[in-house]
Amino acid sequence: MSDDIQILEGDRQRPRLAEPHPIIFVLDHLRSAYNVGNIYRLAEIFRIQAIITCGYTATPPHPKLQKTARGCERLVPSEHFATALEAVRELKRRGYHILAVETVANATPLWASSFTFPLAIVLDRAVEAWYRQTTPPGNLQS
Template sequence: MATNQKLSMDDLNRKSVDEFKRSEKTPVIVVLENIRSAYNVGSVFRTADAFLLEAIYITGYTCIPPHKEIKKTALGAEETVTWKHFANATEAITLLKENDYKVYAVEQAINSISLEKIALTSNEKVAFIFGNEVTGVEQTTIEQCDGCIEIPQLGMKHSLNIATAAGVVLWEIVRIRL
């Protein structure tokens, strides 16, 4: 018998939709600003479900559920993760700050904090804004944030797909709180 045997679906102890909704959430909110690809949106929903995040705030022209491309990559997470739509990022940031969230843009910027150096307390409420696949987080949005977080990159390309960037950032934030 193999030492590293793959787990069955029963072994994974997956939560039901009701169990998920009743579970204590990680005090992290993802803000999606003008994301073009519904597949990317669905992937972020799936990541938010995996890490029991509090919510996703969808802003601008980012598509919202129900949408067939979101459904294809979210695999049901659009039914479990709480989400809200806002006309623009300013509306979302205003609500976040009224509720004592620190808000960070995930963007390469002057004075950005390298992801591995972010210092958060275990229950600190934070939000991370992920921007458009081509133009990133809008400058006017960055100016409303408490700072920028940057993912260190070593290769020739200095950008990641938004769904990949979200996975990297969100895992690091969840990991340091475990």
């Protein structure tokens, strides 16, 4: 077996083995606590720096979130903001670049995009409202 493959059994109780990537997920008004739990698992797997929840998005220790997060909600740092607008403004203040993920006809595919770090990836039910409030006129992108 290769020396760089490590198989862990059971839940990890120790801190992360490597530094997290400078990426934050911003989850705004996501209805399903189960989906939020799955995002915590993905964040742990990909060594995402943190998760920010906004609005009515479930936060730990929500039982449905915990069921699908399987302990990852204890390993990934998180914050909560009342609105995505507040979160995005704070992340911009901290120097993060903002990437809003949307399913619209004229959107740029992720694989055709270039990214600047640190990066905040916003998963939101209605990106346009906060985006228009945090982006100078003339800088709006589809």
